Amino acid sequence: MDFLSIIQLISGVILIFFLPGYLILRLFYKHLKGLEQIVISIGLSISFSIIIALILGFIGIFNYWNSIIAYTIVLVGVITYYAIRMIR
Numbered sequence: 001m002d003f004l005s006i007i008q009l010i011s012g013v014i015l016i017f018f019l020p021g022y023l024i025l026r027l028f029y030k031h032l033k034g035l036e037q038i039v040i041s042i043g044l045s046i047s048f049s050i051i052i053a054l055i056l057g058f059i060g061i062f063n064y065w066n067s068i069i070a071y072t073i074v075l076v077g078v079i080t081y082y083a084i085r086m087i088r
Contacts (some may be wrong), residue, residue, distance in 0.1 A: 017046060019075070021040065021041035022037070022041040027078065027085070049071070052074065
């Protein structure tokens with residue numbers, strides 16, 4: 001494995017298995033800290049990814065690009081809602 005592959009692997013794991021759950025968790029439960037927050041974030045991210053894949057599969061448009069677009073739209077929506085909520 002070269003250096004670029006390792007960077008892609010690390011960033012992919014963070015973006016798929018941690019970031020969505022962390023953002024959703026911070027949106028609804030701000031009081032969690034430490035290891036509890038990390039573990040719940042990972043579980044929430046995995047379930048979130050599975051739900052998006054199932055929805056795209058039932059609609060019949062599940063392929064690589066559509067799943068990335070849907071995942072990005074949902075993440076941008078969650079980030080935007082979080083940012084608006086933090087401003088108020």
